[in-house]
Amino acid sequence: MNEAYEKLKQQLGEVSDIQGAMSVLMWDQLVMMPPGGAGVRAERVGTLTRLAHERFVSDEVGELLDELAPLQEELPFESDEASLIRVTRRDWEKRRRVPADLAAEMARHASQADKAWVQARAASDFAAFKPWLQKTFELKRRYVDCFEPAGDPYDVLLDDYEPGLTTAIVEPVFERLKEGLGPLIGAGGDAAEAFERGPFPEARQHELSLFVLDRFGFTGEDWRLDPTVHPFCQSFATSDIRLTTRYAEDDLSSLFSAMHEFGHGVYERGVSADLERTPLAAGASMAMHESQSRLWENLVGRSLPFWRWAYPETQKAFPDVLGDVELERFHRAINRVRPSYIRVDADETTYGMHIILRFELERQLLAGSIELDDLPAAWNAKMAEYLGVDVTEDRLGVLQDIHWSGGMVGYFPSYQLGNVISVQIWEKVREGIPDLDEQLERGEFGELRSWLGEHVYRHGRKFTTGQLLDRLVGGGIDPEPYLAYLNDKLSTLSPV
Amino acid sequence: MNEAYEKLKQQLGEVSDIQGAMSVLMWDQLVMMPPGGAGVRAERVGTLTRLAHERFVSDEVGELLDELAPLQEELPFESDEASLIRVTRRDWEKRRRVPADLAAEMARHASQADKAWVQARAASDFAAFKPWLQKTFELKRRYVDCFEPAGDPYDVLLDDYEPGLTTAIVEPVFERLKEGLGPLIGAGGDAAEAFERGPFPEARQHELSLFVLDRFGFTGEDWRLDPTVHPFCQSFATSDIRLTTRYAEDDLSSLFSAMHEFGHGVYERGVSADLERTPLAAGASMAMHESQSRLWENLVGRSLPFWRWAYPETQKAFPDVLGDVELERFHRAINRVRPSYIRVDADETTYGMHIILRFELERQLLAGSIELDDLPAAWNAKMAEYLGVDVTEDRLGVLQDIHWSGGMVGYFPSYQLGNVISVQIWEKVREGIPDLDEQLERGEFGELRSWLGEHVYRHGRKFTTGQLLDRLVGGGIDPEPYLAYLNDKLSTLSPV
Numbered sequence: 001m002n003e004a005y006e007k008l009k010q011q012l013g014e015v016s017d018i019q020g021a022m023s024v025l026m027w028d029q030l031v032m033m034p035p036g037g038a039g040v041r042a043e044r045v046g047t048l049t050r051l052a053h054e055r056f057v058s059d060e061v062g063e064l065l066d067e068l069a070p071l072q073e074e075l076p077f078e079s080d081e082a083s084l085i086r087v088t089r090r091d092w093e094k095r096r097r098v099p100a101d102l103a104a105e106m107a108r109h110a111s112q113a114d115k116a117w118v119q120a121r122a123a124s125d126f127a128a129f130k131p132w133l134q135k136t137f138e139l140k141r142r143y144v145d146c147f148e149p150a151g152d153p154y155d156v157l158l159d160d161y162e163p164g165l166t167t168a169i170v171e172p173v174f175e176r177l178k179e180g181l182g183p184l185i186g187a188g189g190d191a192a193e194a195f196e197r198g199p200f201p202e203a204r205q206h207e208l209s210l211f212v213l214d215r216f217g218f219t220g221e222d223w224r225l226d227p228t229v230h231p232f233c234q235s236f237a238t239s240d241i242r243l244t245t246r247y248a249e250d251d252l253s254s255l256f257s258a259m260h261e262f263g264h265g266v267y268e269r270g271v272s273a274d275l276e277r278t279p280l281a282a283g284a285s286m287a288m289h290e291s292q293s294r295l296w297e298n299l300v301g302r303s304l305p306f307w308r309w310a311y312p313e314t315q316k317a318f319p320d321v322l323g324d325v326e327l328e329r330f331h332r333a334i335n336r337v338r339p340s341y342i343r344v345d346a347d348e349t350t351y352g353m354h355i356i357l358r359f360e361l362e363r364q365l366l367a368g369s370i371e372l373d374d375l376p377a378a379w380n381a382k383m384a385e386y387l388g389v390d391v392t393e394d395r396l397g398v399l400q401d402i403h404w405s406g407g408m409v410g411y412f413p414s415y416q417l418g419n420v421i422s423v424q425i426w427e428k429v430r431e432g433i434p435d436l437d438e439q440l441e442r443g444e445f446g447e448l449r450s451w452l453g454e455h456v457y458r459h460g461r462k463f464t465t466g467q468l469l470d471r472l473v474g475g476g477i478d479p480e481p482y483l484a485y486l487n488d489k490l491s492t493l494s495p496v
Numbered sequence: 497m498n499e500a501y502e503k504l505k506q507q508l509g510e511v512s513d514i515q516g517a518m519s520v521l522m523w524d525q526l527v528m529m530p531p532g533g534a535g536v537r538a539e540r541v542g543t544l545t546r547l548a549h550e551r552f553v554s555d556e557v558g559e560l561l562d563e564l565a566p567l568q569e570e571l572p573f574e575s576d577e578a579s580l581i582r583v584t585r586r587d588w589e590k591r592r593r594v595p596a597d598l599a600a601e602m603a604r605h606a607s608q609a610d611k612a613w614v615q616a617r618a619a620s621d622f623a624a625f626k627p628w629l630q631k632t633f634e635l636k637r638r639y640v641d642c643f644e645p646a647g648d649p650y651d652v653l654l655d656d657y658e659p660g661l662t663t664a665i666v667e668p669v670f671e672r673l674k675e676g677l678g679p680l681i682g683a684g685g686d687a688a689e690a691f692e693r694g695p696f697p698e699a700r701q702h703e704l705s706l707f708v709l710d711r712f713g714f715t716g717e718d719w720r721l722d723p724t725v726h727p728f729c730q731s732f733a734t735s736d737i738r739l740t741t742r743y744a745e746d747d748l749s750s751l752f753s754a755m756h757e758f759g760h761g762v763y764e765r766g767v768s769a770d771l772e773r774t775p776l777a778a779g780a781s782m783a784m785h786e787s788q789s790r791l792w793e794n795l796v797g798r799s800l801p802f803w804r805w806a807y808p809e810t811q812k813a814f815p816d817v818l819g820d821v822e823l824e825r826f827h828r829a830i831n832r833v834r835p836s837y838i839r840v841d842a843d844e845t846t847y848g849m850h851i852i853l854r855f856e857l858e859r860q861l862l863a864g865s866i867e868l869d870d871l872p873a874a875w876n877a878k879m880a881e882y883l884g885v886d887v888t889e890d891r892l893g894v895l896q897d898i899h900w901s902g903g904m905v906g907y908f909p910s911y912q913l914g915n916v917i918s919v920q921i922w923e924k925v926r927e928g929i930p931d932l933d934e935q936l937e938r939g940e941f942g943e944l945r946s947w948l949g950e951h952v953y954r955h956g957r958k959f960t961t962g963q964l965l966d967r968l969v970g971g972g973i974d975p976e977p978y979l980a981y982l983n984d985k986l987s988t989l990s991p992v
Contacts, residue, residue, distance in 0.1 A: 017543035020536065021517045028520055032528070036718035037736025040516065040772060047513035051547065222532035240533025276536060 002071060005081060008064040009278065011055065012088065016277040018052040020236055027234045027242055031226050035115065042111035049107035050100050057096040065089050080274055083462040088279050090163065097146045106139050110407040117405035118229060124395035126376050133404055134372055137365050140409050144366070154363050157410025161286040162417070163464045167363070170413050173420065173479050174359060177352050178386075180483040184349050184490060185337055185387065195325050196333050202247040202254075204317045209245065209258035211313055215443050216262050216296065218243075223265065230402045231257040231344065233264035233293075238273055238281060241265040252334075253345050256297050263296030264289055266449060270457025280460040286411060288465050290418020291425055292452065298348050298419075299426045300448070305440035307331050332493045339387035341396035348419070349486055353386040355416035358401075362409055421465070423482040424473050425456070498567060501577060504560040505774065507551065508584065512773040514548040516732055523730045523738055525607070527722050538607035545603035546596050553592040561585050576770055579958040584775050586659065593642045602635050606903040613901035614725060620891035622872050629900055630868055633861050636905050640862070650859050653906025657782040658913070659960045663859070666909050669916065669975050670855060673848050674882075676979040680845050680986060681833055681883065691821050692829050698743040698750075700813045705741065705754035707809055711939050712758050712792065714739075719761065726898045727753040727840065729760035729789075734769055734777065737761040748830075749841050752793050759792030760785055762945060766953025776956040782907060784961050786914020787921055788948065794844050794915075795922045796944070801936035803827050828989045835883035837892040844915070845982055849882040851912035854897075858905055917961070919978040920969050921952070 022045060029041055055061075068085045075082040095103075113132040120129035144156045152167040159165065209225065210218070218225070221239075228244040235241045243261040247254045267283050275281045283289035300306050307327060314330075315322045322330065337347055343354040361378060364370040370378055379398040380391040391397035403411050430436055432451050439447060455472060469476060518541060525537055551557075564581045571578040591599075609628040616625035640652045648663040655661065705721065706714070714721070717735075724740040731737045739757040743750045763779050771777045779785035796802050803823060810826075811818045818826065833843055839850040857874060860866040866874055875894040876887040887893035899907055926932055928947050935943060951968060962972060 013539070014543050014547075017540040018547075020540050021521055021544055024521055024524055025517055028524065032720065033732075034716060034718050034720055034736055037733050040733030040736065043509070043773060044513040044516050044520075047510050048517055051510075051514075220530060222530050224528065224530055236529075237533050237536030240530055240536065277539060 002068070004064050004067045005071065005085075008061070008068065008088070009084070011058075011061055011064070012084075012279060013277040015052050015056045016279070016281070018048050018055070020277075022048045022052070023234055023236055027236075029111070029114070030230075030232070031228045031242075031244055038112065038115040042108050045111045046104045046108035050104040053095065053098070053100050053103045057092060057098075057100075061088070061092055062096075065092060078459075078462060080272075080280070080462075084275075084278055084280055087461055091279055094159075098143065099146070102139070102142060102146070106143065106407055109135055109139060110405065113405040113407075114402065117399070117402065121395050121399045124393045124399065126394040126399060129399060129405075130372050133375075136404055136407055136409065139407065140366060141368075152363075154366055154410065157362075157366070158413065161411050161414050163285060164466055165285075165287075165417075169477070170359070170417070173477060174352075174356050174413075174416070176479050177416070177420075177483070178356055180479070181349060181352050181486075184486055185339060185353070192336075192338065193329070193333055195321050195330075197250045198252075198318070198321055199249045200252055200318055200321065202249060205247050205252065205254045208314060208317045209255050212255065212301075212310060213243075213258055213262050216259070216445050217266060217269075217449050218262060222269065225258065231261055232402075233261040233268070235265065235268035235282075238269055238271050238276055241269050251345070256301060256334075257344070259301040260293045260297035263293035266296070266452075267292045267457050270449075270453040271460040272458045275460045280462055282461050284456075284459065284461055284463055284468050285465040286414035287417035287421055288456070288468060290415050291421035292418075292456065294419050294422040295426060295452075299422060300440065300445070302331075302335055302348070303437075303440060304328075304331050305437040307334075308441045309443040335489065335493055337490065339389045341383075341389060341391060342400055344400075349490070350387055351419065352416050355412050357382045357386060358412040362412065366409065417465075417477060420477060420479050420482045421469065423485045424469065424478060425452075426485075427481055428455075428472055498564070500560050500563045501567065501581075504557065504564065504584070505580070507554075507557055507560070508580075508775060509773040511548050511552045512775070512777070514544050514551070516773075518544045518548070519730050519732055523732075525610070526726075526728070527724045527738075527740055531611070534608065534611045538604050541607045542600045542604035546600040549591065549594070549596050549599045553588060553594075553596075557584070557588055558592075561588060574955075574958060576768075576776070576958075580771075580774055580776055583957055587775055590655075594639065595642070598635070598638060598642070602639065602903055605631055605635060606901065609901040609903075610898065613895070613898065617891050617895045620889045620895065622890040622895060625895060625901075626868050629871075632900055632903055632905065635903065636862060637864075648859075650862055650906065653858075653862070654909065657907050657910050659781060660962055661781075661783075661913075665973070666855070666913070669973055670848075670852050670909075670912070672975050673912065673916075673979070674852055676975070677845060677848050677982075680982055681835060681849070688832075688834065689825070689829055691817050691826075693746045694748075694814070694817055695745045696748055696814055696817065698745060701743050701748065701750045704810060704813045705751050708751065708797075708806060709739075709754055709758050712755070712941050713762060713765075713945050714758060718765065721754065727757055728898075729757040729764070731761065731764035734765055734767050734772055737765050747841070752797060752830075753840070755797040756789045756793035759789035762792070762948075763788045763953050766945075766949040767956040768954045771956045776958055778957050780952075780955070780957055780959055780964050781961040782910035783913035783917055784952070784964060786911050787917035788914075788952065790915050790918040791922060791948075795918060796936065796941070798827075798831055798844070799933075799936060800824075800827050801933040803830075804937045805939040831985065831989055833986065835885045837879075837885060837887060838896055840896075845986070846883055847915065848912050851908050853878045853882060854908040858908065862905065913961075913973060916973060916975050916978045917965065919981045920965065920974060921948075922981075923977055924951075924968055 025041065025045055025048070029038070033041065065085060065088060072082045072085040113136060116132045117129055120126065140157065144153045147156045149156050155166045158167060158170065213225065223241045223243065225243045225245060227246055229246065231245045233241070233243050243258065243265050245254045245257040245261060267289055271281050307330065311327045311330060335347070337349045339350050340346055343351065346354055357379070360382070361370070361375070365375070376394050376398045383389045383391050383397065403409070429448065429451055433439070433447055436448065439445070456468065459468065463471065466476060521537065521541055521544070529537065561581060561584060568578045568581040609632060612628045613625055616622065636653065640649045643652045645652050651662045654663060654666065709721065719737045719739065721739045721741060723742055725742065727741045729737070729739050739754065739761050741750050741753040741757060763785055767777050803826065807823045807826060831843070833845045835846050836842055839847065842850055853875070856878070857866070857871070861871070872890050872894045879885045879887050879893065899905070925944065925947055929935070929943055932944065935941070952964065955964065959967065965972060
């Protein structure tokens with residue numbers, strides 16, 4: 001190719017290497033590290049963050065981008081080269097506004113606050129976590145100030161996860177969801193059946209997860225699955241994918257977490273190997289990522305065709321608990337609408353309300369229009385209003401999520417937008433694979449994975465969510481297919 | 497303190513952070529990484545190695561060291577500050593001679609060759625590993641050429657692990673050992689008893705290791721113990737110590753590996769926290785490190801007093817195998833001299849011969865006086881001569897060790913020097929703790945750990961092996977106490 005382009009790729013490769021090392025440090029910290037390692041680890045992460053930042057926002061990268069502008073014009077929009085130059089410029093212009101010291105301070109704070117959060121959550125002690133949270137939002141305000149937000153200051157944070165998305169776009173989608181989800185939540189809520197509480201021995205849950213993931217496409221060659229406090233997925237290369245999950249004897253949530261994280265992992269696994277060690281080697285956005293985790297968790301993993309295949313093996317794993325439970329009763333139970341405390345355990349219908357609550361509180365916290373002392377009460381009031389749930393302990397309420405300790409403010413909306421987008425994409429999958437249900441019933445997921453790989457995964461970050469969605473469905477984010485899907489599903493679930 | 501000193505510490509802290517990140521990457525690679533991650537991982541490690549190297553050998557560090565020379569003179573030799581300046585200068589002058597590209601190439605090669613070694617070892621396929629080994633030694637020769645060796649070229653490699661040590665010092669020590677160990681090996685060799693082959697269920701071995709390590713001072717707060725192919729210890733901070741071990745149903749070697757790696761770990765754990773994130777935050781040398789792993793593995797872990805405490809629990813763990821075996825018979829079995837293929841499984845007496853063999857072959861390989869095609873035959877001939885062992889498969893011979901794939905040429909002598917030094921130090925421990933045996937019999941290891949912490953661990957890299965040994969025993973490396981210890985032990989082992 002071109003000398004400047006090769007130079008740019010080399011420089012970006014180094015940045016990728018430093019960031020990749022940080023990913024390993026973060027994964028190790030959450031999955032493996034003894035608590036004593038936290039202090040020094042925070043220093044390491046701070047230094048690497050600064051190094052990666054400095055090298056990425058350097059004048060040299062800017063000059064190479066200028067030099068490569070004509071090449072970008074010449075080449076097709078979706079070529080690897082034009083995309084790399086275009087997306088790198090967008091990132092470069094954005095990050096250049098953030099001083100290296102602030103970036104390092106945010107990373108160091110995130111690393112330390114995470115440890116504090118783990119302890120505060122275990123002790124259900126919001127007061128112990130409050131100073132860390134205060135600092136998180138102070139840093140976020142300083143971060144927002146690096147930009148000159150035209151609209152809502154929250155737009156700056158949203159844009160980190162959803163390039164091009166604004167509060168003005170999100171708010172009406174969420175208002176429509178609130179309106180559409182409310183009646184469904186009111187209509188659900190029959191009591192849990194005894195079999196839903198297990199006991200499900202943890203070792204068998206692990207085996208069952210691996211049985212399902214193996215058919216999905218998980219292999220020991222490129223993947224790992226480990227237990228941790230809060231399930232997540234991280235990739236260190238397109239062929240080194242780490243999933244984590246958590247086990248509880250009294251529910252089967254680990255299986256759904258595993259399918260969820262698999263959806264994130266298979267996205268990263270499917271990014272074209274040609275994009276490795278470049279800024280394009282990741283998902284298009286957090287919402288697009290979440291659309292894939294939700295697709296595998298819910299549209300596949302809570303569907304009746306899937307369970308026609310998976311249920312016999314599940315009964316074999318837990319014969320005492322599920323031996324006498326018919327498939328349709330089990331399927332109804334895993335799809336029942338039941339308001340609860342914990343977002344990651346929430347059903348597809350109530351989930352949106354958890355997100356809308358966080359979206360509203362984050363905006364208030366950023367604006368300073370709510371005191372931190374009042375946050376648990378505000379959280380609990382919204383839980384009562386939106387879901388009819390009475391939160392009695394902060395570990396089941398405001399302390400449940402890792403995001404605010406990790407500095408990931410503005411991230412939550414992506415989750416619900418992912419749900420919405422997942423159904424928009426699913427409609428296209430059904431057009432592309434007419435016998436999809438029959439394949440799922442046979443435990444065959446290869447064609448589904450290939451379709452998604454071809455239309456979504458391989459592009460990595462070449463397109464924004466808006467661009468990719470427009471290519472796929474010829475339009476923008478639309479909550480109606482999602483609401484229709486929920487209405488349809490809930491009305492057709494077999495009664496007890 | 498002084499502005500230049502603070503600047504130096506900051507610069508060295510950054511280098512430590514990059515190196516610490518590399519350690520996490522290396523540990524993850526050996527313990528956790530799915531095979532698919534190897535290619536990109538090698539790039540990451542190569543980039544970080546280069547970054548750490550560039551920052552450490554920078555002119556800026558040199559200028560700060562010059563500026564700080566008067567401060568070093570003023571302060572006591574063993575002060576943190578004078579030691580940091582002195583040891584940093586030694587490292588800086590040495591590493592400055594190695595071009596960044598060569599350092600990165602060595603790291604990248606090590607990372608890839610390690611993967612090739614794992615496969616070649618599993619297949620016992622020396623031919624598959626040969627090209628990697630050839631490259632290892634080519635790189636080592638280029639490395640040696642960066643210096644102007646006055647004596648043996650091998651001195652350059654030795655000095656990386658044992659500052660100040662030369663082939664001329666090592667050779668006579670090893671010749672004396674060959675002479676002294678030969679008759680002991682001839683005298684041993686009674687056949688193994690049935691109970692030595694187990695079966696010892698792996699899960700119980702793991703529990704037993706944790707039972708012992710827990711009393712030694714291992715805590716979940718600062719340590720981890722994981723299974724891997726080749727046991728090792730790595731520390732990511734003085735309070736983040738990772739031990740690895742391996743389990744086999746048909747022997748108890750995992751326990752001795754665990755005690756061995758604990759010895760390495762407790763050394764790193766005991767380095768003064770004031771030295772954290774500086775070049776002093778490590779052991780004095782590899783031999784000094786090995787003296788501590790051997791002290792805990794052998795001088796503690798194969799002693800009769802230790803087993804008076806540990807044996808009842810061991811019998812409880814394996815009642816079918818050991819229930820009827822008396823303590824003295826067990827103790828004799830774990831101390832029996834029995835020539836064998838594998839270095840890490842070798843007894844205290846034959847171990848030295850394994851090292852001397854490697855020392856001799858490494859010198860020939862570096863000098864190019866042996867062809868790689870002839871290496872397995874040469875290995876096997878020496879095994880027959882020194883130990884009377886007939887090596888039939890390369891996985892039990894030349895392919896058994898990780899060192900040459902990892903580029904660690906010149907490292908092996910440290911192991912045997914560590915054995916020798918461990919007994920020199922042990923004589924001093926006995927003077928300092930007169931009732932040591934009684935403490936071991938009660939499973940009390942706190943005073944021993946404190947003594948070693950005070951006299952050895954806390955100093956980190958402040959002193960060379962020679963300086964530290966001189967402070968401790970008033971002399972240099974002396975093989976006689978080690979030979980006397982072995983003679984004494986073997987002559988007093990109770991007969992069958």
